[in-house]
Amino acid sequence: MLEPYSSKPKFLMTKKTFKATALSIILGGVGQWYLGQRNKGILIILLVWIGFIINSYLGFALIGLGMLDAFLIARRVQNLGSVKNYEFFWNKVKRVWQIVDIIATEKKEEPIGTEKRSIDNSKSSSTLRRNLSFKKEWSQSYNIEYEKSRDKTHGLSLNVSVMSLNNTAVDTLKEKFAISQETKRELEEDIEIEVLPGKKVMVLLHWKHILQVGNIVYRDQYREQIEIPFSVVSGLTFDQQQVEE
Numbered sequence: 001m002l003e004p005y006s007s008k009p010k011f012l013m014t015k016k017t018f019k020a021t022a023l024s025i026i027l028g029g030v031g032q033w034y035l036g037q038r039n040k041g042i043l044i045i046l047l048v049w050i051g052f053i054i055n056s057y058l059g060f061a062l063i064g065l066g067m068l069d070a071f072l073i074a075r076r077v078q079n080l081g082s083v084k085n086y087e088f089f090w091n092k093v094k095r096v097w098q099i100v101d102i103i104a105t106e107k108k109e110e111p112i113g114t115e116k117r118s119i120d121n122s123k124s125s126s127t128l129r130r131n132l133s134f135k136k137e138w139s140q141s142y143n144i145e146y147e148k149s150r151d152k153t154h155g156l157s158l159n160v161s162v163m164s165l166n167n168t169a170v171d172t173l174k175e176k177f178a179i180s181q182e183t184k185r186e187l188e189e190d191i192e193i194e195v196l197p198g199k200k201v202m203v204l205l206h207w208k209h210i211l212q213v214g215n216i217v218y219r220d221q222y223r224e225q226i227e228i229p230f231s232v233v234s235g236l237t238f239d240q241q242q243v244e245e
Helices: 016-028 030-034 037-052 056-080 162-176
Strands: 097-123 128-139 141-146 183-197 199-219 225-244
Touching: 016 030, 016 056, 030 037, 030 056, 037 056, 097 128, 097 162, 097 183, 097 225, 128 199, 128 225, 141 162, 162 183, 162 199, 183 199, 183 225
Parallel strands: none
Antiparallel strands: 097 199, 128 183, 141 225, 199 225
């Protein structure tokens, strides 16, 4: 089941975040202790005291770094639930993307080729009426445009790892639109053509796929959201054209 889609901001200042940051102002490292990083908190406190012994500017700089670290680690705790004991704000955390919604936006038509039939009535003095039968085989298919992924939160283009998203996107898309590429389908149409005396015409059928297009919406543990465009072949149609030769 997909989660209900929402555009909530990725981070809100909580009481715990504020308190951890404030405690680090009093003495760098206390905020980390409060967040459960006790060994790391003790280490920062010792470094701050050593910094003040060496130079007061160094001590205040270390307190500032402790505040920044406490603020960003509190954010991780808020989003992830826990952090490692010696995890600092510069340590990278693997982003885990989950699909939260699939939004169908519109239907489009995609040309796939033209079929031609010639009818010659040039040597006749009477109107010719003829029924033409056309058959076209097609199957459901899909296209996910990972290279066009966009940051829903900030409106920026992203370079998201295809490997991290591919399997879930394909499986969810197939389930939502009941895609079965193995099943071949056939569209059959009968068309009545009227050709005037002394005329020769070319009947053109411009075949087109009917595409359902939209966006797959992903969200990570920091509530960052991205949109990846997709298209699904949902049907077959054609435009008829009659040209005199």
